[in-house]
Amino acid sequence: MKKHFTAIIVTILLVSGALGVLGSVYASPGRTDANGGHTCRTNCAKYGLKDGEYHYHNADGSITKTPPKTPPKATEPSETKPSAPLKADKLKPPANGKLSVYFLNVGQGDATYIHTANGDDILIDGGKNEAGPIVVDYLKQLGVKDIEVLISTHPDEDHVGGLDTVLQKLVVKSVYAPKVSHTTDTFKDFLLAVKNEGLTIKEAKAGVAIPLKGVTAKFAGPTKAYGDDLNDWSAVLHLAFGKTSFLFTGDAEAKSEADMIAAKATLKADVLKVGHHGSNTSTSAAFLKAVAPKYAVISVGAGNTYGHPKKTILDRLASAKVTTYRTDTKGTVMAVSDGTKLTFGTVK
Template sequence: MRKLSLSIVALLLIWSSTGAVSAHPGRTDAKGGHTCRTNCAKWGLKDGQYHYHNADGSATLTPPSGSNGKLKADKITPPRKGKLSVYYLNVGQGDATYIKTAEGDDILIDAGKNEAGDVVVDYLKQLGVDDLEVLISTHPDADHSGGLDTVLNAFKVKAVYAPKVSHTTDTFKDFLLAVKKQGLTIKEAKAGVSLPLEGVTAAFVGPTTAYGSNLNDWSAVLHLAYGDNTFLFTGDAEKKSESDMIAKKVRLKADVLKVGHHGSVSSTTDPFLKAVAPQYAIISVGQNSYGHPAASLLSRLKAAKATIYRTDLNGTVTAVSDGKKITFLKVK
């Protein structure tokens, strides 16, 4: 294993060939905000101004409602042996999903904000995880990638997947450094790439192309099938990515949909919802000031006759599949 001598710049170059994203750096603090240091005018801010980032890419001076509350892990039921268990973890305003396959493999998709890292580690320890076969960073946004370095520092990880897009935030640098510390090279997450796991068919169906500076559309979208049951995990993929996946005719039909972008109006369009045709829709969301989940999105899901679960209302949502039937464990 090489010594950890690779510079931050060199680490970022790992992903730079498809177009690095220009964004101002800075680790968020326990309140979810930070001080602007570069490109402040671009965000409508002054140099040195303390602010918060919203999931739609905007910045505000006031924190989302409830952002000062300390996150803590729910008490959850251990995986069922011989069955597939999917945990849509309650990490506040962010995304984190843990999957335990019937064959015993462990998969983690995202780990919420920086302050959610310890919470995700707590969840994984509750579930008896000792290592992770696969860790997926759907895209560099802090409410998805923020806790990944904490997880990487707590567990041995065998393979890391992420779309080939870079970011200049301290949060993303921390993730890259944690990957390097484990002696790993990031495998590219893109349409057509399959996960080498037994007992399930798991393949990325997005991104299908490059999306420039739109980090949300870069989201790694994973389709997973176990027996007759299917699941789709969408990160923050928005309308353009959804349209491209439909046009490419990738496998989208799924019994359970992890709704894109915390239920934003920018995602889960009618054509995409028609292509997926979910029986169940899971929204990973916390208290926020930017309207997630959107009323129009909830109306679309209801019109599609999908049963809706929300982590802000139901806590961690757990789906268990025997390959024939999906059962949701008792929720709030």
């Protein structure tokens, strides 16, 4: 028993000695942080440290008291300057006896107002939900009392979102939309607003003409069903007044574009409303050649997260010598036709 007790005492002394040797090298290590540093707990004065003073150990065994520099704090998203809320631009009323087309600035979305020389009013899309009151503001600025034709190109929120507000605030006489549905509350709100106004939706598809005096308005697409691909379901409208013409494409993408070309739809136009906010999924080289526009308008929001419009599309338009206007840089874009000549104006 005495032998065992003696062995235990010797072991304790050996361990204590070992710890003493380690202590002569490091000043009470304790728990280190991410920099390898810690605060001193014991034997501090021996190493020129105060109790609780932060320090860390260099590779050569020396001690440094000054903490390493920390990288600058990253800017939190909440610290970024919020963008100003979108407001309606101040617009000039349409000219009498001319066709006036307003590519409305509604941020990241689409909304186009058309006033014909005969006095009829057409609205294509209404931007996002929050754009509804802004679109109504635009229409009231322009003296619109009622809308002869309202077109929903497809159920995406940034196109159909504001249309329920328009239906509630203004008298709408007819509604056109492709025969495709969606399960979102935004689209349901649109359908409910149409029903509440006692209207039924007329199908927008290739070959359907809109009965309006003084202009030729006919849908070039969609030419077929596209399943769950809502963009390719987009109603594409060709509008001609005298010798001038426009093509409004919604978000139609390359597949729908190819189908319209194959169906020999009337596509040639002086002004192209560029598909899908300038995404590279639309405005294929073949489609641009078929339309052969002199002017193009891109409806797009400043600083959008999609990277619209894409450089590929801007370069393609430039190579084709197309004069391009953008709502994110110019605000609302206005095109006026007297039947022979086109003039453009912007608010910025």
